[in-house]
Amino acid sequence: MAVDISDEDLLARYPGYAIDHDTRARYRGWLEHVMLFDRCATCATWHEPPGPICPTCWSTDIEPTPIAGTGTIHLAITLRQGPPVEGVDYSTPYPVVVVELDEQPDLRMSGTVVGADNSEIVIGRRVHLDWALRRGAPFPVFRLDDQHGADQPGASS
Amino acid sequence: MSVSSRNPAKDQVAIAAAATTGFTATNTDRSQLSYAVQACVAALRAAGLTAADVDGIIGSSAPTAPELQGALGIPVVTYFANPPIPFVNQLSTAVAAVHSGLCNVALVYHASYRLPWNTGSAWKDPFRRGGLAGGASAGIPESVFGSVGYTAWASRYLYEFGGTKEDFGLVAINDRSNAAGNPGAAMREPLTMEGYLAARMIRDPLCMLDMDVAVDGGDAFVVTTTERARDMPLKPVLINAVTLGMTGKPSETQTPSLREHGQQVVVESLKARGDFWIDDCDVYFPYDGFTIITLNWFENAGYCGPGEAGDFLRQHWDHATNRVLIDGRVPVNPHGGSLSEGASQGSGHFREAVHQLQGLAGERQVAGAQRAIVTAGGFFFNAQGATLRTDG
Ligand SMILES: [Zn+2]
Numbered sequence: 001m002a003v004d005i006s007d008e009d010l011l012a013r014y015p016g017y018a019i020d021h022d023t024r025a026r027y028r029g030w031l032e033h034v035m036l037f038d039r040c041a042t043c044a045t046w047h048e049p050p051g052p053i054c055p056t057c058w059s060t061d062i063e064p065t066p067i068a069g070t071g072t073i074h075l076a077i078t079l080r081q082g083p084p085v086e087g088v089d090y091s092t093p094y095p096v097v098v099v100e101l102d103e104q105p106d107l108r109m110s111g112t113v114v115g116a117d118n119s120e121i122v123i124g125r126r127v128h129l130d131w132a133l134r135r136g137a138p139f140p141v142f143r144l145d146d147q148h149g150a151d152q153p154g155a156s157s
Numbered sequence: 158m159s160v161s162s163r164n165p166a167k168d169q170v171a172i173a174a175a176a177t178t179g180f181t182a183t184n185t186d187r188s189q190l191s192y193a194v195q196a197c198v199a200a201l202r203a204a205g206l207t208a209a210d211v212d213g214i215i216g217s218s219a220p221t222a223p224e225l226q227g228a229l230g231i232p233v234v235t236y237f238a239n240p241p242i243p244f245v246n247q248l249s250t251a252v253a254a255v256h257s258g259l260c261n262v263a264l265v266y267h268a269s270y271r272l273p274w275n276t277g278s279a280w281k282d283p284f285r286r287g288g289l290a291g292g293a294s295a296g297i298p299e300s301v302f303g304s305v306g307y308t309a310w311a312s313r314y315l316y317e318f319g320g321t322k323e324d325f326g327l328v329a330i331n332d333r334s335n336a337a338g339n340p341g342a343a344m345r346e347p348l349t350m351e352g353y354l355a356a357r358m359i360r361d362p363l364c365m366l367d368m369d370v371a372v373d374g375g376d377a378f379v380v381t382t383t384e385r386a387r388d389m390p391l392k393p394v395l396i397n398a399v400t401l402g403m404t405g406k407p408s409e410t411q412t413p414s415l416r417e418h419g420q421q422v423v424v425e426s427l428k429a430r431g432d433f434w435i436d437d438c439d440v441y442f443p444y445d446g447f448t449i450i451t452l453n454w455f456e457n458a459g460y461c462g463p464g465e466a467g468d469f470l471r472q473h474w475d476h477a478t479n480r481v482l483i484d485g486r487v488p489v490n491p492h493g494g495s496l497s498e499g500a501s502q503g504s505g506h507f508r509e510a511v512h513q514l515q516g517l518a519g520e521r522q523v524a525g526a527q528r529a530i531v532t533a534g535g536f537f538f539n540a541q542g543a544t545l546r547t548d549g
Contacts, residue, residue, distance in 0.1 A: 015296075016296040016297050017297060048408075048410065048411055049408065049411075055405065074313065075301070075309035075310060075312050075313050076309075076312050077305070077308045077309050077311075077312050077360050077361055077362070078360065078361045079298060079305070079360050080357075080358050080359055080360060080361070081277075081359060081360075082298045082360075083296035083297070083298060084296075085296060085297075085298055088298050093358075093361070094298060096298065096299055096301065096305065096309070098301055098309055098410050106406070106411065106413050107411075108410045108411060109410065110299050110300065110301040110309075110410055111299045112298070112299050123312065123313065123316040124316075139299075
């Protein structure tokens, strides 16, 4: 799944993101709609954020590995203000959640939720991963499990 | 949890003097350096010292120690450092440097300054636009770092414990009532619960009054050996124990829970290394950069159980003064804290603690205060604290 793109070009596709030697595989995955988390090839533990060594067993045999993209909302807020970004409407306001992934307890990722009213985006709801575009580059978003594909990705209604 | 109780520096290093410029919640026509310098000169004069007595400089990132040394004309230093905020990073570095002999008299400072990362209004001053310091989230709305992280865990607090916005509001009202007695505080108008609940929402569930107020101002301290401090004009404030606390998952998204982060480490460490805890505390300083942090400090310090801080504040509320008085005796952030005095990253909490223990707190003075606890910082990578006491 390695996208043939230089590190320089990768940085240009994702301005503002903390991309370095340990995290670049994740963003190359985004370009192909694949969400990668670091997993230890020795002890099979998942880690976040991506890093050069397994915090559990200190193996350096780390494999960026696709996640299923399913989980449960663990933290949920809405932003009335924030950095100005194309397609982000803070007057709605803009929902941001931290999702506990099904792969492992306490393994989490943050993102927005699309295609749902903010009143429905609450802690405990089941979600799944989808993809949207920002400045022409794919990035991960979540959808509530019981609202399949009602909106186009990226629409924040 | 296993924390060490080894503390050879216990009571061996003291704060000889503390001083402040006072705080202003607007873009003043002054530089950050000017505030640091003003506070430092005042602290040195209060300690009866001159520039030549200083041989260590320890402050937060701006101004740097070299800038401060040049500005004050300090002839020679043998140690300097600029560890990150919040303020126990500076204080603990000073304790280590003085106790180990890297320096004998450390000038310790923090200058607060309104910058784009803490207030959007800072953009109006062209000289402030360079200070971006955005941390990990450089313009990514879905990043849950810093301020957004505290808001996110506030959502979890309400979910787990069924608390209400009013629980957060009590923290803000306590600070505001206390700030009325502090001429240096930025926000001194009385605050009601109705006023709190009507404040502009920034990131649900936290509103503008749940977040510390960005200010211009500075605090400075003279830190030296207790032995030497005893020969100086003011009553020495002994650093009984000081600590930082962090767990193996110190990021905003991966922090295991509200009951497993840096604060619990700080509490265990201070109890193990120090000589007293909340039962013997005369004045308490829980950090309040966000109201959720303060509620969690009360719970983790042992004043009450998880999720019970709101009820605890109501039970210990002094209606006559519209603030908290624990057991009718112990005030909480009597200077107004970061929410009302100003966002000082904890330096204000320590300066007020020093003044309370030195008997210099004016109309806010807690009669006979001898022991203070400061629990500074938040949850993830910046929980920290100290126990302070007077001599003898
Ligand atoms: Zn491993």
